[in-house]
Amino acid sequence: MTSVPHGMPGIPRPRQQFAVAEVKQSPQTGLRGVAITVAAVFVMLVDATAANVINTGLPHLQGLSAATPDEASWILIAFNAAYYSTILFSPWLYARLGRKPLLLAGLLGFGVTSLMLAATRSFDLVVALRFLQGAFLGSVFVPAAVLLFTSLPLALLPLAPPFFATVVLGGSTLGGLIGGFVSDNYGGDAIYLPGAVATMLAAAMVYVAAPSIDTPQEDLRPDIIGYALSVIAFGAMQYLANEGERRNWFDDQSVAVAAAIVLLAAPALVVWELHATSRPHVNFRLITQKRNLAVGSAVNVVLGIAGYSVLTFTLYMETLISATATLAGEMIALRLVTYVVGIIAAFTLVKKRLLDVRALICIAAVGSAVAFLGFARNMTSTADAGSFVAVTLLFGLCFSMLSQPVPALVLGSLGLADLPAGLSIYKVSVPIGLMIGTGAFQTLLDHRSTVHMTELAATITPAHVPVAQYIQSGGSIAALAALVNAQAQSLAFDDVMVGFAALVLLAIPIVFLADIRPGPSR
Numbered sequence: 001m002t003s004v005p006h007g008m009p010g011i012p013r014p015r016q017q018f019a020v021a022e023v024k025q026s027p028q029t030g031l032r033g034v035a036i037t038v039a040a041v042f043v044m045l046v047d048a049t050a051a052n053v054i055n056t057g058l059p060h061l062q063g064l065s066a067a068t069p070d071e072a073s074w075i076l077i078a079f080n081a082a083y084y085s086t087i088l089f090s091p092w093l094y095a096r097l098g099r100k101p102l103l104l105a106g107l108l109g110f111g112v113t114s115l116m117l118a119a120t121r122s123f124d125l126v127v128a129l130r131f132l133q134g135a136f137l138g139s140v141f142v143p144a145a146v147l148l149f150t151s152l153p154l155a156l157l158p159l160a161p162p163f164f165a166t167v168v169l170g171g172s173t174l175g176g177l178i179g180g181f182v183s184d185n186y187g188g189d190a191i192y193l194p195g196a197v198a199t200m201l202a203a204a205m206v207y208v209a210a211p212s213i214d215t216p217q218e219d220l221r222p223d224i225i226g227y228a229l230s231v232i233a234f235g236a237m238q239y240l241a242n243e244g245e246r247r248n249w250f251d252d253q254s255v256a257v258a259a260a261i262v263l264l265a266a267p268a269l270v271v272w273e274l275h276a277t278s279r280p281h282v283n284f285r286l287i288t289q290k291r292n293l294a295v296g297s298a299v300n301v302v303l304g305i306a307g308y309s310v311l312t313f314t315l316y317m318e319t320l321i322s323a324t325a326t327l328a329g330e331m332i333a334l335r336l337v338t339y340v341v342g343i344i345a346a347f348t349l350v351k352k353r354l355l356d357v358r359a360l361i362c363i364a365a366v367g368s369a370v371a372f373l374g375f376a377r378n379m380t381s382t383a384d385a386g387s388f389v390a391v392t393l394l395f396g397l398c399f400s401m402l403s404q405p406v407p408a409l410v411l412g413s414l415g416l417a418d419l420p421a422g423l424s425i426y427k428v429s430v431p432i433g434l435m436i437g438t439g440a441f442q443t444l445l446d447h448r449s450t451v452h453m454t455e456l457a458a459t460i461t462p463a464h465v466p467v468a469q470y471i472q473s474g475g476s477i478a479a480l481a482a483l484v485n486a487q488a489q490s491l492a493f494d495d496v497m498v499g500f501a502a503l504v505l506l507a508i509p510i511v512f513l514a515d516i517r518p519g520p521s522r
Contacts, residue, residue, distance in 0.1 A: 018283050019095035021146075022214045023416040028151045035209035036151045042202035043107065043144035044167045045174070046195050050137055051080070051431075053178050053191060067123050073242045078127045079134035080431070081235030086138025087428050089227050091420035092281040096222075098214035099143045100206065106143075107203035109136035114196035118189055142423050147210060149411070149419070161408035162347040169339050169403055181326045223281040226272050230282075233265035241438035245446060283421040293422050295514040296410035297429035299361070302506050303403060304433020306368075308441050309500045313375065313388075316493045320381050320486060331385055335396025342400030350405060357405045361511045367398030369501040376497035381486040402507065409514055441496055449492035456484050 028036050067075070086093075093102050113133040120126050149160050182191050239258040250256050273280040287294045310332055317323035317331065346364070349355045355363070374391035407426075414422040 016277070017279055018421075019092045019217065019220050019279075019281065020417055021091055021094040021099070021420045022217075023146055023150065023419055024213055025150050025154075025416070026211055026213055027153045028209075028211070029153060032209045033151060033153070035205045036147060039202045039205035039209065040144045040148035040151075041167055042198050042205075043103070043140050044148075044164075046110070046198045046202070047137060047141045047144075048168055049174050049178055050195055051083075053182075053195065067126075069246075070243075071123055073239070074127050075130055076242060077235055077238045078131040080238045081231050082131045082134030083138040084234040084428050084431055085227060085230035086135045087141060088230055088282045088424050089223075090139045090142040091283070091424050092220065092223065093139055094143055094146075094214075094420050095217050096220045098212070098216045099147060100210050100212050100214070101216070103140055103143045103147070103206050103210070104203055106136045106138075106140035107199040107206065109133075110140070111196045111199040111203065114192040114199070118192045118196070141427055142420050145423055146419055147206075150416075151210075158351070159347075161411055162343050162404055164407050164411075165400070165404040166340060166343050168407075169343075169400055174333060174336075178329070181329065185326075221279050223273075223277055223279050226269065226277060226281050229265050229269040229272060233262060233269055236261035236265060237432075237435050241435040244439045245443040249443070282425070283418075284425075286418060286422055286425065290413045290418070290422065291513070291515050292409050292413035293426060295510060296406045297426055298510045299406050299507050300426065300429035301433035301436070302503065302510065303406075304430040304435075305437035305440070306399075306500055306504050307430070307434050308437030309372070309375075309497070311438070312441060312445065312493065312496055312500075316379055317385065320379075320489060320493070321383055321385070323385060327385060331388060331392060334389065334392050335399070338393045338396035339400040342397040343404045345397075346401040346404040350408075357409055357516055358511050358514060360405055361402055362508050364398050364402035365504050365507045368395065368402050368504045371395035371398055372497045372501035372504065376494045376501070379490055379493045379497065381483075381490040402504070409516075413515075441499065444499055445492050445496050448495040449489050452488035452491040453485065456488055 027033075090102070097105070110133055113129050113136060117126060117129050117133065120129060145164065148164070152160055178194055182194060236258045240255065240262065243252075243258075244255050247255050250259070269282075270284060273282045273284050287297070314325075314328045314332065317328040318325065323331075342364075346360055349360055350357060371391055371394045374394065375388070378387050378391060410422065410426050411419075
């Protein structure tokens with residue numbers, strides 16, 4: 001545990017003590033090394049898929065608990081508020097409990113709460129269990145990632161960042177497929193079971209294979225106020241993301257209250273952790289001390305906002321071209337084919353110094369923007385899933401090349417002592433972006449749909465020759481209205497994808513702030 005004095009002359013401030021976890025390189029080989037790698041991958045896959053699995057199966061869960069749309073939103077809010085907050089708290093838990101005990105507690109806790117959720121029908125109990133489930137899952141990512149990085153043989157360490165990127169990208173993509181397949185074929189009861197099985201298996205492998213090399217720091221005291229502020233801030237942000245557009249934003253008092261809470265709680269959390277408490281659990285100072293952590297986290301926010309395009313595309317497929325949740329998930333999972341190719345290509349180009357990180361991200365950002373424009377062009381009300389295969393593969397290639405260098409940029413700037421704290425900040429930057437993207441782009445989608453509907457309605461009159469011919473040939477007004485509505489929504493989806501294309505280009509100016517010199521001082 002290290003002490004960091006700070007303050008201004010004449011203004012006494014508490015002497016802060018940051019919980020610094022004991023992180024040691026412990027390369028593992030043979031079956032033990034394989035078991036540790038598989039266990040860490042399982043944990044990170046469950047972490048990456050959990051949110052999308054539930055998002056896809058939410059209508060089934062709503063029906064099982066007899067929840068109204070307003071109530072169903074809390075199934076997501078309760079989980080995410082605890083999940084994001086505990087990610088930031090997990091470096092303290094790591095130092096206090098040790099890596100292996102924390103992993104086992106988090107995995108077993110997630111597995112047990114998942115099994116309980118599969119058998120629960122009471123809405124109030126579902127929300128309470130979802131909060132616990134989020135807290136347990138939020139505690140495992142950081143120790144699992146550290147376990148992976150410190151257990152690889154030294155010769156394989158350069159491969160850790162691209163492997164890490166593959167697992168994280170692949171997991172977030174597979175979530176929709178798993179959720180759609182399970183809910184379509186087995187119902188909402190079963191949607192929690194894949195995660196429960198995976199975490200139980202991972203816990204068994206961690207128990208058998210992971211070494212116990214940490215010394216728990218039993219004298220550490222928890223930052224209860226800081227954790228409470230983070231739960232409040234993230235919960236209010238998630239409420240805005242879920243409910244803002246649906247309630248027409250500030251026309252609804254609850255949305256205004258949630259916005260006020262975010263504006264108060266988020267700055268209060270930062271001030272509390274930086275200045276007010278003597279035992280902070282989030283080391284926000286790392287953002288100013290490690291430039292590439294700040295740059296990587298900012299890029300992650302952009303990528304997180306762009307990540308809402310997955311839900312946008314799924315919504316388009318399920319509403320306009322009547323695809324099943326399973327088919328929509330399969331189309332998203334298709335990009336896995338080129339994810340692997342893109343990550344290998346990005347790693348090779350940088351390793352062989354054919355491109356530096358900044359040039360690679362610029363090229364990949366432009367390619368991702370072109371892919372988004374390809375989606376926009378194909379999003380018509382008469383398209384089919386097959387028309388998106390080529391552009392999905394192109395997007396997978398470019399987006400993976402955009403995402404792959406970011407972990408290497410961040411991890412290369414962190415020493416072992418800073419790895420847990422840095423990883424927690426880096427990890428939570430993506431969901432912050434996703435919450436922003438959810439609120440902003442869902443609002444844009446609905447706004448543009450209304451604009452296009454208004455424009456089309458002005459031309460749909462009997463004086464318009466095609467309309468008159470349609471009615472004379474026996475077409476009904478109701479069918480005509482449905483066609484107009486579908487066309488308006490199709491044009492709105494087009495506009496939103498153009499918006500994503502513009503957004504992803506923001507990664508270019510951000511990455512030019514990075515320091516690409518070697519060394520952990522970056």
